[in-house]
Amino acid sequence: MKITCDRDVLAAAFQLAAGVAPSRSPKEILQNVKLTVTGDTATLTATDMEVGIRLAIQEGLKVEQEGAALLPVSRTGAILRESSDEALVLETDEAGIKISGSRSRFRLPSSNPDEFPRVVGFEEEAYHTIPAKLFRELVRRTVFATDAESSRYALGGVLLELEEERVTAVGTDGRRLARMEGKGTAVGGHHTTGTNTIVPTRAIQLMERAAGDETVDIAARSNDLLLRTPRCTIYSRLVEGRYPNWRQVLPTRENAARIDMTVGPLFTALRQAAIVTDQESRGIDLTFADGTLRLDASTAEVGQSHVELPIAYDGDSVTLTLDHRFIADFCKVLEAESSFVLEIDSGQSPALLTTDDGYAYVIMPMARDR
Template sequence: MKISCQRDTLTAAFSLAASIAPARSPKEILQNVKVTASGGKLTLAATDMEVGIRLEVTEGVEIEVEGTALLPVQRTGAILRESNDETLTIETDEGGIRVTGGRSKFKLPGGNPDEFPVVDGFDEDKYHVVPTRLFREMVRRTVFATDSESSRYALGGVLLELDANRVIAVGTDGRRLARMEGKGESQGGHETSGMSTIVPTRAIQLIERALNDKEETVDIAARPNDLLLRTSTAVIYSRLVEGRYPNWRQVFPTRENAIQLDMTIGPLFAALRQAAIVTDHESRGIDFTFANGTLKLEASTADIGESQVELPIAYDGEPITLTMDHRYVADFCKVLDSETAFIFEIESGNAPALLSTDDGYGYVIMPMARDR
């Protein structure tokens, strides 16, 4: 194999593929990116046996001799980052791999590409077409609520539900639950069944990172044990989490007598950050008291101090005090713009709070026991 390519273009593609290759593995071959030069394009493949990616690069690539090579992630990545050359030449021979620039030469050992695991392509005729921007937003607004450390392994991922014209993403750790839905178009009758299409947290974060908003849509195919996602230049594969997701619809409150308050992210987040100044790892609860046209946020920690911050709201009913982990409320605020309007729904001090926006996003927070 012998290719010449623009360094910036190759660096961007290689970095993305390398993010999936494991930093440590008993299978050393996985610490490489497999590069295939054929048909006028460069294909990069990487996997950790749980997640895999195939990337195609056509711009800025000149193929002189077709072939394949294994590029060590750490050394090759360092060469691409540190080089000042606009163009690099990569060539393989029996002695290994040579990377040559205008004023630099490197020689690296080369493994056998035939021993590298196969990374699945996208050959499905049943899949969903989903707007890229929507899918990225769905991941961003749910993945933070997953629980990757829990013994309840099914919570260590994002549940995807896909039917004829709708896509739902759900993340929960048992103490809060994030759900977002949007429109998607089924091709070939594709849909998921049951509560088993759970994409591991790390995998779906890598998938979100690999997507570019320049792509209008992405194709998503759910299979019994894995998920495939396709863009115009990449295919990403992920194993699914084993097990069944809890029935999240039972957690999501549907209440007739709940109080719904119109609020804006910016003012609430600012007040929350102030109230949280006196909290610590052991004392994370903040009392949210709704009364007399005011939301009062109060926190108290024995060794640190007390805080009280007030925010005007349109509520003049009976006082309601709800104690919540300030981190959970902050997570909701962080994934939305400061000017975003939302509904803060409460019922009592013992019932969960529901925060929702008008674009299909809902977030449930379970209350904490009050100790004062």
């Protein structure tokens, strides 16, 4: 095998593929990215046996000889990152692989590429097509609410529900829940049933990074899920277990107060109030009364804070104690000028935050200790 490739193009593709390869594994061969060259295309594949990726490169590529090689992740990544050459030549021989630029040469040992596990391609006839921008929002607005450390494995991923014209993503850790929905197009009658299509947090974050600017295709199968973009295919096993009935968590209340708010001012006030919180005392009292939202926090060893924010509310006084980190997470995935509706009912009921583009976020209240 011998190719010449634009360094920036190769480095970007290699970094994405290397994100799948495990840093430690009983199978040392998995700590490589496989490079396969056929025709005018170079394909990078990597897997940890739970998640796999196939990534094609054609731009900035010149093929002199077809073949395959295994690229050690850490050393190859360092070479691509530190090299200042515009183009690099990758060539295999009996001793391993050579990576050469105009001012640098490296030789790395390489295992037999034929022993590398096969990473499946996207060959499904039934799937969903989703705008890439929407898919990124589906992931970004829900994945932070998952809990990879939970003993309930189903909470360690994002639930995807794929209907004929609608796509729904849900993330929860049991204390808050994020749901985002939008329009998708089913091809070949593709749809999911039940609450078993749970994509591991790490895998769906990789998929979000790989989504380009056009569309993504998603095919859910009984035990795994495939995602296809114009340049790559990603495979992931699904999380075992059944997801909680998230629809029961979203409150439907006739008498709740609905307050129109803007993300930026709330986030600013929240950060000020949170200055005196610590790891043990994360609760902030939010009091809604007389056209004002008052944020109060108190920590014995640190001090107290009191911040006021004008709001359009003239109902009875209501005080909620919420984990400030959970509110901050909501603010971080929206633009500062974004508007949303905050729904409150009582100090013991969850807060519901919704936007007009399909996003809903529920935060369970904390016990008041002040």
